[in-house]
Amino acid sequence: MRGTKRTTVSLILASTMLACCSDNPKTVWTVQEPSPDGSHVAFAKIDVWGGPGNSYALTTVSLKTANVRSVVDIVVLDDNEATLDEMKNLRLAWRSNSQLEITASAKARPTFEAIKAQGVDITLNL
Secondary structure (H helix, E strand, O other), X not given: OHHHHHHHHHHHHHHHHHHHOOOOXXXXXXXXEXXXXXXXXXEEEEEEEEEOOEEEEEEEEEEEEXXXXXXXXXXXXXXXXXXXXXXXXXXXXXXXXXEEEEEOOOOOEEEEEOOEEOXXXXXXXX
């Protein structure tokens, strides 16, 4: 009887953990901005993970050349210190067809930052 009780408790705990983490990551916000000549599209998304005793937020900015399927991640930000509203203040601004300026929350911590991709110069301002 004692073994059955342990098995039941273990199954309940395992099921609860899987249920809490099943929709991870979840994209909660997206934005895109085409270059002035339409040759590129920059887009950003905020993904959040959550579960019992943990949470994580990550912003990824990517660049895509028009009519090409491949996408290149150009900036990845750890947003765990920022609120969702602060994360959503991210701005993508094309200064020219080959210059992209990204402005993000001062609380964001870059974990990856490209300075040039697909012929586009990239500037990140925090």
